[in-house]
Amino acid sequence: MTLQEVITDYCHTIGVDASLVQGAGGNVSWKAGNTLWIKASGAWLADANRKSIFVPVDLIRLKDHVKSQRFDAAPVVLHRMSRRPSIETMLHSIVPHRIVVHTHPIAVLVHLVQAGCVEILQRRLPPSVSWLLVDYHKPGAKLAEALQRAIEHTALSPSVLFLANHGMLVGGETVNEVDHLHRQVLDSLRELPRPLDDCSPSEIPHQLIKRGYGLPENPLVHRIALDDICLLLVEKHWALVPDIVVFLGDRPQIFDTSDDVVGFIRFARSAPAFVLIRHLGVFIRKNANRAIEAMLVFFAEIAGRLKTIDHVRSLTRSDIEALMEWEAERYRVNAGQ
Ligand SMILES: [Zn+2]
Incomplete structure (x- = not known):
């Protein structure tokens, strides 16, 4: 299987799991030479197995924009494709790993919507996971800028980036590596729902x-x-x-x-x-x-x-x-x- 085929399979697997991504949320990218392949804006990861959801973007230009701090510069789409790349394209280009997966996992968000989430993450994640927490910023340019500053100011090279009130990014060199780390984080943070008697309406007024x-x-x-x-x-x-x-x-x-x-x-x-x-x-x-x-x-x-x-x-x-x-x-x- 080619890398694109392996990634496409993985996108479908996580895309149909509503505990990881919901609707058109979440995205996946990979870097191949001077190209960043990323999910198109509005596309559903769940649809990866039946239609083309990726857009190729000029990675060199993206890196130039980051270097000159032009976080709101529009990514340059290659091969005359008309679909827009994800609003998180810049964010993906900043993460140094070859493959980057961005999800909105319920297991993680339960903590990321709480004021004391940093202590929760410190307590529950295994020491082998190198991670960083970025405060909430509007997705797109503002979030990309905040992530770039956070990465610049750390001596670590974190593979897991938590985004407060938003989700997480996991980077790795292979899909297996990313998948393993992603599961490890979810297993450490999972919470059961509070019990609730089933009293769903069977009829509608x-x-x-x-x-x-x-x-x-x-x-x-x-x-x-x-x-x-x-x-x-x-x-x-x-x-x-x-x-x-x-x-x-x-x-x-x-x-x-x-x-x-x-x-x-x-x-x-x-x-x-x-x-x-x-x-x-x-x-x-x-x-x-x-x-x-x-x-x-x-x-x-x-x-x-x-x-x-x-x-x-x-x-x-x-x-x-x-x-x-x-x-x-x-x-x-x-x-x-
Ligand atoms: Zn997101």
Whole structure:
């Protein structure tokens, strides 16, 4: 098998695992000579086995941009390909390893959304793992710049880079090496979800059916509306990670009854893609972007593992505003439909 075939297989394997990447989130790159191959913006890793998801980018130019601190310079796509490379292209070029895998693992994010995550990582990771934690920065240029500064200021050459409120990058020379390290980190940090009685709604209120809503395919989504810690997180710390904001909006309204939803829709410019009814469930519009449910599951999985909201740290209002008005992210949402 060629390196590209091995990587394609690996992308599909991690792409179909919703505990590692959700929707169009996460990406993989490899460096071959003067080219960086990276996932196209908006492409799903899960689709790697049935369509081409990679874009070749000029690696020399990327390195020049990093050297001259032009972190917002657009990557130069090779072979006249029209698809945009991932918004994290610069980030991948900064990591020195040949193969770089960037995921948003639930097992890791449960810790990376907490103020004391550095102590948790120190306590739980084996000493053989060399890692670095980078504070939250808006994905793209700001995050690439922060990573470059962090790498410059360390004597280590870390193979694992944790990104607060975002995810992690693992670098290595072979797919096996990356895979092994990735699993090792997840095994050290894994948390079980809090128990919750299964009281998912089996039926959807008639008024919501009439307005085009249906039940989510994955009943886990209902946890957001049924579990009190999850409801508190929606109210106080909805923006746990950028993709929640980018795909689901800055904060959903919590409704008390389906009548309230109907009343809201009557005066709204457009019906929300999903509605959350306290202690009843979550309902999704039938024509919604397929990433909506993936991101709701993502939120439910992280929130369902937090034992308290006391130590949770979410994105600030200005972090959220910077994401909401970002054209690159709107492109990513639409490209992934
Ligand atoms: Zn990411």
